[in-house]
Amino acid sequence: MKSIGEALHEMLPHFRPLPxxxxxxxxxxxxxxxxxxxxxxxxxxxxxxxxxxxxxxxSAPLAPGDLLPxxxxxxxxSPASQPLSPGEAARIFTGAPLPDGADTVLIQENTEPVEDDxxxxxxTHVPLKRGQHVRSRGSDVRADEPLLxxxxxxxxxxxxxxxxxxxxxxxxxxxxxxxIVATGDELRDVGQGAEPGTVVNTNAYSLAAQVQEAGxxxxxxxxxxxxxxxxxxxxxxxxxxxxxxxxAGGVSVGDFDLVGKAFARADVKTHFxxxxxxxxxxxxxxxxxxxxxxxxxxxxxSATVTFELFVRPGLQQMAGSRRPFRxxxxxxxxxxxxxxxxxxxxxxxxxxxxxxxxxxxxATLHSSQGSGSLxxxxxxxxxxxxxxxxxxFEAGERLQAVVLPAGHSxxxxxxxxxxx
Numbered sequence: 001m002k003s004i005g006e007a008l009h010e011m012l013p014h015f016r017p018l019p020x021x022x023x024x025x026x027x028x029x030x031x032x033x034x035x036x037x038x039x040x041x042x043x044x045x046x047x048x049x050x051x052x053x054x055x056x057x058x059s060a061p062l063a064p065g066d067l068l069p070x071x072x073x074x075x076x077x078s079p080a081s082q083p084l085s086p087g088e089a090a091r092i093f094t095g096a097p098l099p100d101g102a103d104t105v106l107i108q109e110n111t112e113p114v115e116d117d118x119x120x121x122x123x124t125h126v127p128l129k130r131g132q133h134v135r136s137r138g139s140d141v142r143a144d145e146p147l148l149x150x151x152x153x154x155x156x157x158x159x160x161x162x163x164x165x166x167x168x169x170x171x172x173x174x175x176x177x178x179x180i181v182a183t184g185d186e187l188r189d190v191g192q193g194a195e196p197g198t199v200v201n202t203n204a205y206s207l208a209a210q211v212q213e214a215g216x217x218x219x220x221x222x223x224x225x226x227x228x229x230x231x232x233x234x235x236x237x238x239x240x241x242x243x244x245x246x247x248a249g250g251v252s253v254g255d256f257d258l259v260g261k262a263f264a265r266a267d268v269k270t271h272f273x274x275x276x277x278x279x280x281x282x283x284x285x286x287x288x289x290x291x292x293x294x295x296x297x298x299x300x301x302s303a304t305v306t307f308e309l310f311v312r313p314g315l316q317q318m319a320g321s322r323r324p325f326r327x328x329x330x331x332x333x334x335x336x337x338x339x340x341x342x343x344x345x346x347x348x349x350x351x352x353x354x355x356x357x358x359x360x361x362x363a364t365l366h367s368s369q370g371s372g373s374l375x376x377x378x379x380x381x382x383x384x385x386x387x388x389x390x391x392x393f394e395a396g397e398r399l400q401a402v403v404l405p406a407g408h409s410x411x412x413x414x415x416x417x418x419x420x
Contacts, residue, residue: 001274001281004309004344010271011285012324014292015314018174018243025162028154030215031172032320037147040165042138047098048076051133054089054111054121055080055102058130062106066123067114074099089121098134105133141165151322173320176216179242180207183231183250183259184298187223202374203248203303207296210307213405214315216244226250231262239291243318246311249298251282259295260284268293276388278345279371280306299371305346305383308402331363331384331401337393345369345386348376351407357414360398361407381407 020034049055068089074080076095083100084090090099110125147165148158162170187201201223208218219242224234238245250259263270268286275283280302284295294311296303316324339345347369351361363384366376382401
């Protein structure tokens with residue numbers, strides 16, 4: 001039986017980054033850049049004003065009461081028509097190109113008009129430094145310098161940067177297509193009549209959601225009956241049409257746990273079976289013609305947690321991520337807790353942060369840590385890592401946790417003033 005770390009070390013090399021495909025910039029959110037991108041031009045492309053005010057050629061320190069003639073105007077999209085001479089100023093607005101001869105902007109708040117027609121201004125506040133309130137050409141990005149590295153995930157900021165550089169499309173890694181297979185005679189779909197002894201195939205829906213969240217494309221197949229030939233044929237066919245196959249159920253030791261036998265019959269190379277963890281010990285991993293096949297337990301919590309730990313980083317890696325793992329954080333237990341030693345436990349928890357974030361978040365473990373509780377997977381902020389050799393954990397003790405997306409959100413803003 002492998003440790004979690006050993007299992008990941010064995011699995012991840014088989015989740016190779018997929019080839020590149022070109023997508024429009026508007027469809028690139030969340031995707032991973034396939035190759036290094038370099039800047040096409042300077043950004044800003046010209047010297048421009050960072051404030052509303054007056055452009056001038058800085059020649060000597062100004063003093064309160066100094067008068068300056070205003071000889072032109074520049075606004076965004078419409079530069080000044082004539083160059084400036086020393087001692088002159090041009091009305092300028094934020095984002096406008098600096099007139100020829102200008103190198104500094106005197107902000108509007110530090111002036112007052114002298115003439116009703118705006119032809120002269122008086123300086124009211126100083127000092128002023130050369131280059132003040134000017135965004136110089138190339139101060140943000142220089143042409144041909146590295147822009148984004150391969151493997152960078154594209155968020156709103158990266159997309160804005162690419163748009164500013166004129167990238168209408170971008171090469172990103174393809175999204176992995178994931179076949180989702182559940183096994184069991186007892187499974188029925190949502191909306192089907194509830195026959196005695198049957199349960200809804202919830203794993204198909206939760207795993208499809210997890211695949212989407214991980215950047216993959218879910219391909220949900222009808223559930224396979226507890227029949228060795230059907231499971232063997234289904235896994236083989238799924239491996240042809242998918243980049244990854246994920247099954248749920250049939251990986252334990254019961255008479256109808258047939259996925260392991262189907263691996264052997266389909267010539268799947270089995271790399272390991274069972275991981276020393278709770279929930280989710282009977283994880284099965286193999287490859288068929290280089291296609292990773294992951295057999296997850298059928299209990300819904302076990303399937304969700306083992307997908308999170310083993311499949312998600314693999315899919316992120318296939319999609320091109322340089323950082324395929326969730327962030328971890330130090331947490332502080334809010335209460336005493338006991339667990340059966342022998343295997344690492346990933347305990348579902350909610351986090352509460354101190355207002356000033358001066359201390360680690362306090363983790364309250366869900367009262368039900370059973371592997372069949374659907375409710376216990378709702379609004380989970382973190383998976384607290386309970387070491388295998390320990391039995392008793394005390395309130396206030398600090399442990400490590402895998403932080404899930406819900407753990408990064410909160411109900412109140414951190415800026416004070418009002419109720420938030």
